[in-house]
Structure formats: structure tokens, C-alpha cells
Amino acid sequence: MSIVKLLRITLCGMVAEKRTVLDRLQHLGCLHLNPLRTGEPGSETASNRPEAAYRALRYLGDAPVKRLQVRKDPDFDMDKVVAEVEENRLALIAAQHRQEELEVHIRLQAPWGDFKPPKADEIGGYKLWYYLVPIYQIDRISKDLVYEIVQRDNRYAYVVVIGKQPPASGQMPVPRSAVGHRSLSSLHHLLERNSQHIEELNFERHSLTRWIFLMSQHLARAEDQSALRHAADTSLEEDCLFVVQGWVAVPRLAAIQTFADQNHLALLTEEPTYEDRPPTLLSNPQALSGGEELVSFFQTPGYRDWDPSRVLFLSFALFFAMIMADAGYAMLLGVGLLAGWRRLGRSHGGRRLRHLVGATLGMAIGYGVLVGSYFGLTPAEGSLLSEMHRLDINDTDMMITIAVIIGVLHLMLANGLKAVYHWGHHSALVAVGWNIILLGGALLGSVKAEVLPVSLDAAGWSGMVIGALIVVFYGSSRPVHTLKDMLLRLLGGLYVFTNITKVFGDVLSYMRLFALGLASASLALTFNQLSNQVMEAMPGLGVLLGILILLLGHTLNLALAIMSGVVHGLRLNFIEFYNWGLSDEGYPFRAFEKKEIQHE
Structure with a gap:
């Protein structure tokens, strides 16, 4: 039940070798870096992940069935694959929303029957107005209106009013219902075509899952490079020397000392003072x-x-x-x-x-x-x-x-x-x-x-x-x-x-x-x-x-x-x-x- 004791270490070397030293230090993987200066404006930090790529990887990872992974492909283009996945994801979302809208329209329009609502010029300037009237309020429909009850269930009457203008206030007991300009059969046809489109998009998504392994590799390397650039930007440079500082666990101190010797670096080791706030490293079986x-x-x-x-x-x-x-x-x-x-x-x-x-x-x-x-x-x-x-x-x-x-x-x-x-x-x-x-x-x-x-x-x-x-x-x-x-x-x-x-x-x-x-x-x-x-x-x-x-x-x-x-x-x-x-x-x-x- 212990928190690992840490030491602050400072490494100093030649600027010409900084990139090589930092890359090897990243391979060693035992140092929590302390920024010694602010990074250059616009520089990437280790927390700046390529969100579009991670979103694409999550999207493919959530696919119910995945293809056999491609593990080597010299022509693999990460940006192109991410763009294709993002396009597929957005298209699938839009198609699913369209599917829900069509299902709602069909459910609302089914009681009115399968017909194509006429345009105003087709029936002498007259239009159809649709009302969902509760059974007990049918008697409140104005006698001056020309209407027809086209459907009736145990709760509502489906009333169609014919007129050049919508009924005046008070002539109908309920507000007008919205009915689309398409027939019920055409809505079913659109629903079928949209279902086929969703199926095609899912097939395309399934095909794209073959790139999951290569995408993971490229993302890991991209994050490594981002962290490396951030470490280089936040290290201190003075004339021909650079300085890197961070916290290391006491059990790994020997590895750091060996690293410094092999790379001809100056090494300074310090105990944390009361004013310091070192990070917390937990160690349990x-x-x-x-x-x-x-x-x-x-x-x-x-x-x-x-x-x-x-x-x-x-x-x-x-x-x-x-x-x-x-x-x-x-x-x-x-x-x-x-x-x-x-x-x-x-x-x-x-x-x-x-x-x-x-x-x-x-x-x-x-x-x-x-x-x-x-x-x-x-x-x-x-x-x-x-x-x-x-x-x-x-x-x-x-x-x-x-x-x-x-x-x-x-x-x-x-x-x-x-x-x-x-x-x-x-x-x-x-x-x-x-x-x-x-x-x-x-x-x-x-x-x-x-x-x-x-x-x-x-x-x-x-x-x-x-x-x-x-x-x-x-x-x-x-x-x-x-x-x-x-x-x-x-x-x-x-x-x-x-x-x-x-x-x-x-x-x-x-x-x-x-x-x-x-x-x-x-x-x-x-x-x-x-x-x-x-x-x-x-x-x-x-x-x-x-x-x-x-x-x-x-x-x-x-x-x-x-x-x-x-x-x-x-x-x-x-x-x-x-x-x-x-x-x-x-x-x-x-x-x-x-x-x-x-x-x-």
C-alpha cells in the first residue's frame, strides 16, 4: 500500500543530439517530464490527439462483425482511410435519421389511406385539410363545411375538409393535422430504398474494418511523435546545450544512470523538497x-x-x-x-x-x-x-x-x-x-x-x-x-x-x-x-x-x-x-x- 518514492533528475547534453536523446528516452519510458519552458505557439502537445482518427477507429471498432486485418500495406494512406470512414459514418447517421422520419410519417399517414394529396390547381383551386377529431367532438364540426370522415377507430375520426381556405377559427373543434404531400405507397417505397442504402453503408463499414490494425499502429506512432515534439519544445536550450528535467521512480534510477552514461549526458539527481508537488505513482501486486x-x-x-x-x-x-x-x-x-x-x-x-x-x-x-x-x-x-x-x-x-x-x-x-x-x-x-x-x-x-x-x-x-x-x-x-x-x-x-x-x-x-x-x-x-x-x-x-x-x-x-x-x-x-x-x-x-x- 505504498506510493513509489520519486527523485527529480536533470539531464544535460548537446543540442545537436537532443532529438536522438529524447527519442531514446521515450523508448526507455520511465520519466515523467517537467516542462522547463512554454512550447512554441501552435506546437502540438501530448494531449492533442487526432480526434477524427480516433473517432473513426472507435466507429470501426464498434462494428458487430469485422474483417480479417491487413497487417502490412506499403500503400496504406491513413488520411484517406480516415476520410472514407468519416464519410461513411456521417452518411449512416443521416440515413438512420431519414429512416426514423419515414417510419413516423408512415405511422401518421396510414389511417388516412393510400392516396396522393392533390395540388390546388388539380381540383379547381380547392385544397384538402386534415383533422384528427375525437369521437365525442364530431358534433362540434361546423355544418357549413364540406367534409368527409375517411376513417374511424374507437377514439378518433379522421376528417378531410374540402375548401379553398382552411376552416375559420371555431369551425373545427381541434387544430389541423399535418399530412405530407406524398402517398402512403411512395413513402413505403422511399423507406425500402433507404433501408437498402443503410445496408450498403453497413457493407462498406464492414469492408473498412480491415484497416483497424494499421490505423491503431499509425495512431500510436502519431501520438509518439506528438509527445516527442512536445518534449523537444518544452526542454530548455542555452547556447549549444539542452536540459531535460522530470521525475523518476527510485527503482528506475539505475536505468537512468546507465542511459546518461551511454548517451554522454550530465545527470543531476535531487530529492523532492517540501515546496515540490511530484506526481503520484502507485505500485501494487x-x-x-x-x-x-x-x-x-x-x-x-x-x-x-x-x-x-x-x-x-x-x-x-x-x-x-x-x-x-x-x-x-x-x-x-x-x-x-x-x-x-x-x-x-x-x-x-x-x-x-x-x-x-x-x-x-x-x-x-x-x-x-x-x-x-x-x-x-x-x-x-x-x-x-x-x-x-x-x-x-x-x-x-x-x-x-x-x-x-x-x-x-x-x-x-x-x-x-x-x-x-x-x-x-x-x-x-x-x-x-x-x-x-x-x-x-x-x-x-x-x-x-x-x-x-x-x-x-x-x-x-x-x-x-x-x-x-x-x-x-x-x-x-x-x-x-x-x-x-x-x-x-x-x-x-x-x-x-x-x-x-x-x-x-x-x-x-x-x-x-x-x-x-x-x-x-x-x-x-x-x-x-x-x-x-x-x-x-x-x-x-x-x-x-x-x-x-x-x-x-x-x-x-x-x-x-x-x-x-x-x-x-x-x-x-x-x-x-x-x-x-x-x-x-x-x-x-x-x-x-x-x-x-x-x-x-
């Missing part, structure tokens, strides 16, 4: 590195703070498991993970994600076995699974107690790690004070719930008072020289102590683990009971309806469980845990390196 994805998703800790990756990895898995609360659902998701295991392993981020998802589903299966829920069903008495059923999710008091204890321990862990990593600073003692308050409150709650003996009641109150005194006294870092300073420091501490309501509110927030888990289990049970009732009430057809209810019901419940598990699992980590455990926000370590090219 491969099996737990998925926690880094969670950290980068919300907030990167500061360089002098601590790494919450492993805590987030384990706590997110636990919270997701408690919210899903069903081993059957978790096993079903596990099958999906195994199906996509190799695909996720093609990238570094994918490998991290599959470890996180695998651990989460493993814990969800274990928790589901403990609560004895398998798609809402409980195991038969006397079976092995029944013996492993140790938690009754319907026991409200017990489950609330478990959720609150988890909340107390989670927040105490946050404050404890904060105290360890900031020991010597007043904030560490404040964190200790909050932990004593949390422990005292937990003891009092357990005594009240008759979980612990009454004799511990005094210990709970003592902890609350001692913790409160620590928070009030160390809540402010104001130095004390006079009585006024003491009073101001105590006032500052009292202001910090007002967070007492927040700490207990955050603990109670963990009750959502029980509430959402119970809701998921109850929904699964309800769908099972509803399906059984339908099967018993309607023999034959009821079996089909019952199976349909099971499929739709459990699909809906699984989707809700996944959404709740992700949203609330992250929320308890990023809102409650982060609030008490981390005090500084940093920015991630971005290595100056060559882009990885995916080989599919």
Missing part, C-alpha cells in the same frame, strides 16, 4: 492492481499521502457482494467473465479490471453462500449448502448490526491509516481522536443492543469523552502563546468537532448494504413465487408464462443489483472513506514512453 483503476477513476492521492488502492479493492468487492446477496447471480456473472477473460487480457488495463471483477464475483459467491440465496432459492435442509448457510438476511437486527460494524471498521481504518502516514502532524492526532469516538460509540451501541455486557457502558462513554477532547484540542494547529491564542485554538477545535454529526451519519450510511441486499433477495423471491403461482393457476400455458416471468424478473433484478452494487459500492469508498482517510489530492505519474500497439 498484479492481483490487487485493479484497485488503482478505482483510485484513478475518482481522485489520485497526493504524493505525500498514502495509497488506498488495496483497501478500495477489497472493500468494493465486499460491498458489491453484500448488495448483490445472491450466489446464483454471482456465478452467472462469473461465467460471463470467463467468456471474456482472454479479451480483457489483451491490454494492461483489461488485465487489472479482470482481477478486480474476479475478486468481486468470488466474494459475491462466498457471501451469497453464507446468506443461502441462489436466484432467490434457499438450499434444501440437510444439504452441504444448507450447512454453509450461516446468515439470515431477514434477521433485521443482526444484519443492521453487521452493516454498522463494517461502517465503523471502514472509517476507523481510514482514520488509522491517515494517522500512521501523517504521524507528527496535528491531523494524525485528530484522526486518532475520531477513532476513539467511533470505538466508544460502537461500544455504546453494542451495549444497548445487548451484544456486549453492560459493564462496558462506562468504557464507551469514556472513549467518547476522551476522543472528543483530543479532537477539540488538536483540531486547530494554531500556535499558543497567549490566552487569546488558546481560546482561538479551542474555538477552531470546536468547529472541527461539529463533524461529530457527520461521522455518525457516515456510519449509518453503511446500512444501505443491508437494505439493498435485502431488496435484491426479496425481489428474487417475489419473482419465484409469482412464477409458481402462474404455473399452478394456468396448467400448460402457465408454464411458458412462468418461465417468461422468471427470465424477465431475474434479468431486471440482476441489472438492478449490478447497478446498485457498483454505484453504492463506489460511493461508500469515495465519499465516506475518502473523506476521513485522505487529505491531499495529487495528479498521476505519466511516463514519457512509446504507446503500446495492440496485436489482435
